[in-house]
Amino acid sequence: MFDAVTIGLGAMIGAGIFAALAPAAAAAGSGLMAGLAIAAVVAYCNATSSARLAALYPASGGTYVYGRERLGPFWGYLAGWAFVIGKTASCAAMALTVGAYAWPGQAHAVAVAAVVALTAVNCVGVQKSAWLTRAVVAVVLAVLAAVVVVCLTGSTGSTGSPSARADLATAVTFGGVLQAAGLLFFAFAGYARIATLGEEVRDPARTIPRAIPLALGITLVVYAGVALSVLSVLSPGRLADATAPLAEAVRAAGVPGLAPVVRVGAAVAAVGSLLALILGVSRTTLAMARDRHLPHALAAVHPRFKVPQRAELAVGAVVALAAATVDVRGAIGFSSFGVLVYYAVANAAALTLTRTEKRPPRAVPVLGLVGCLLLAFALPLSSVVSGAAVLAAGAAVYAVRRRARPGGPRSGKSRSGGPRAAGA
Structure with missing residues (x-):
């Protein structure tokens, strides 16, 4: 349980909180906290749906497995495609965040x-x-605690002029708040990493449903505390303009000597996020390779370490190539779109659960499904267009493969546990 929660915290309490506040403030202005609340509600619905499904299907792959088992092969494939592509972009963004903080040049x-x-x-x-990940989470929580204490006890004389705050407040729109929620959701999405490790968690039917909401609850408390403390020393406008918002906040609070520590904390946080992201992407790659949606050679499990080593190496190679070439902001927007589509499929799958399968209250997956789609299409237009284009390309590839192989890939349907367990 402790390690499962730690993996989730390492994925969520990572570089997102160091980077996402500024673009979210630019979108929502003084409605930033409303955006955070919306993101948290959608994340809670997603976590509840994912936890219930993970208890029924404790196999590597997460929503790829749930969509396939509950909705059909295409929806499982679409979820897996959205996850692998979106989170590969996210891996590249986190890797570039490490570089930007550790050695900008x-x-x-x-x-x-x-x-x-x-x-x-x-x-x-x-x-x-x-x-x-346990060590990374401890460092990051210590840095964030220091930021909160300094901001709440430091000087508040540099929060920006009242007129600047008023101008930004009048610019707040519902669409801007939704866009901020979509951007902030990027920082919440790491709880999926717990579900995708279903075959490597002890007693997954009991552990995963408890670990996911626990990790999410801890993360929400941390994010709310950090956001409120930063807003106590920076106006929304100044926060929106900051390239390193938490470092700017401690400087505004009158403790500039803490800024280098925050930079180190951000780099460590990005390492933690990257570690958990690569874990999750490789496990979904494993599940898709088993069903031959990806090269079947990637389905091999190492006999000694019991990990999908070929999938790990393949994902690492693709992420390294992307990290050498892509732009951070574009990667984050693209990733957010893919992840929200992934969770939309998870909520749709949870809607099919029966009472005997201990389904969550029906309002939870309904709200999660609607929320995911709403936030996905509220993202910047470039992210929506590029994300939709890649999803459409994936769907076209699936259709071509189905026509070439009328029988299609095996569904792997098994209500008692999904695909064959790694190392079995």
């Missing part, structure tokens, strides 16, 4: 090196990954 080189190192860690087993 060589951000791309540092990003590639971080991907290589963490892929090597993941290839020797999830227990070692959980140990490293």
Whole structure:
């Protein structure tokens, strides 16, 4: 349980909180906290649906498995495609965040090196990954606690002029709040990493449904505290303009000496997020390879370490290539769209659960499904267009493969546990 919660915290309490506040403030203005609340509600619905499904299908793959088992092969494939593509972009964004904070002049080189190192860690087993994530979470929570204390006890004389705050307040729109919620959701989405590790968690039917909401609740408390403390020393307008919002906040609070510590904390947080992201993407890649939606060679499990080592190496290679070439902001927007589509499928799958399968209250998956679609299409237009285009391309590939193989890939349908367990 402790390691499962830690993996989720490492994925959620990561670089997102260090980077997402500024673009969210630019979108929502003084409605930032409303955006955070909306993101948290949608995340709670997604977590509840995912936890119930994970208890029934404790297999690697997460919503790829749930969609396939409950809605049909295409919806499982679409969820897996959205997750792998979206989270690969997110991996690249996190790697570039490591580089930007650790060595700004060589951000791309540092990003590639971080991907290589963490892929090597993941290839020797999830227990070692959980140990490293535990250390990362401890460092990041300490840094965030210091930011909150400094902001709440420091000077508040530099929060910006009243007129600037009023101008921003009048600019708040419902669409802007929704866009901020979509951007902030990017920082919440890590609880899926717990579900995608279904085959490597002890007693998954009991552990996963408890670990997911626990990790989400801790994350929400941390994010709310950080956002409120930062807004206490920075106006929404100044926060929106900040390139490193938490470092800017401690400087505004009169403790500039803490800014370098915040930069180190941000780099460590990005490492933690990247570690958990690579874990999740490789496990969904494993599940899709088993069903031959991806090359079947990627389905191999290492006989000693019991991890999908080929999938790990393939994902690491793709992420390293992306980290050497892509832009951080574009990668984050693209990733948010893909992840929200992924969770929309999870909520749709949860709607099919029966009372004997301990389905959540029907309002939960309904609200989660509607919320995911609403936030996805409230994102910046470039993210929506590129994300929709990639999803359409994936659907076209699926259709071509189905026509080429009328029998299609095996559904793997098994209400008692999904695909064959790794190492079985």
